[in-house]
Amino acid sequence: MTRSAVAGVSLAVLLVLSGCAGFLSGPVSFSASQATVSDAALEETGYEHNSTRAMNVTRTFSAAGQEKKVEVTNWISEYHKSVGLPGVGERKVAMFVTFSSPQVKVLGKSFNPLAQYDNAQLARQFTSQLRSVSGVRKVGSQNRTMLGKTTTVSKFEATVTTTAGVQFDAYLHVAKVKHEGDIVVALGVYPQKLPGQSEKVHRLLRGVEHGS
Numbered sequence: 001m002t003r004s005a006v007a008g009v010s011l012a013v014l015l016v017l018s019g020c021a022g023f024l025s026g027p028v029s030f031s032a033s034q035a036t037v038s039d040a041a042l043e044e045t046g047y048e049h050n051s052t053r054a055m056n057v058t059r060t061f062s063a064a065g066q067e068k069k070v071e072v073t074n075w076i077s078e079y080h081k082s083v084g085l086p087g088v089g090e091r092k093v094a095m096f097v098t099f100s101s102p103q104v105k106v107l108g109k110s111f112n113p114l115a116q117y118d119n120a121q122l123a124r125q126f127t128s129q130l131r132s133v134s135g136v137r138k139v140g141s142q143n144r145t146m147l148g149k150t151t152t153v154s155k156f157e158a159t160v161t162t163t164a165g166v167q168f169d170a171y172l173h174v175a176k177v178k179h180e181g182d183i184v185v186a187l188g189v190y191p192q193k194l195p196g197q198s199e200k201v202h203r204l205l206r207g208v209e210h211g212s
Contacts, residue, residue, distance in 0.1 A: 029070075029072075030102040030103075031072075032074050033211045035098040036049075036210075037049070037208055052076070055073070074099065077097065082094075099185040103115075103181050119152065119175070120154065127158065134159050135159045136158045144206075149177045158172055170189055171190060
């Protein structure tokens with residue numbers, strides 16, 4: 001499983017831990033709209049689309065002698081960029097991921113644990129199950145635009161080890177917005193030694209598309 005797939009599973013599982021499902025009657029389905037990156041942003045940054053796939057979560061809850069089933073569909077899109085590492089050569093070590101998750105509406109109220117998570121918690125969630133990423137530490141933040149909204153983009157440093165055994169220091173950028181009933185999270189990872197990559201991630205953030 002890829003790094004982003006594991007992150008997607010980790011984030012998706014959060015949706016069934018809020019405890020709100022016990023108020024529902026009968027099977028209920030919630031689905032997010034896909035969050036992707038525009039062709040223009042990809043062309044400008046040199047990133048390529050790798051995959052877009054659904055992350056489905058189904059759980060059954062018991063309350064007051066009744067069973068309630070909730071089905072949630074999240075979407076994750078992954079983009080890669082091959083970059084040259086000193087002494088290693090070209091590797092797909094720069095990555096940008098978008099994750100969209102629906103608000104679960106119960107009795108007129110909306111629930112989604114991701115809405116309560118700050119960027120540091122999202123960064124930890126993204127890397128906690130990955131042996132290839134360690135030493136995550138926040139080093140700064142900036143206000144940027146994603147989906148027409150100003151949001152805080154937090155920057156973290158970390159150590160990444162590739163499947164080929166190559167280790168390098170990396171930066172991780174995390175941003176989150178609420179948009180058209182969904183929570184949209186974007187994450188970018190790239191080697192620290194590569195110049196200009198932060199600007200590319202910010203361009204990808206501006207190029208995120210979601211919903212209608």
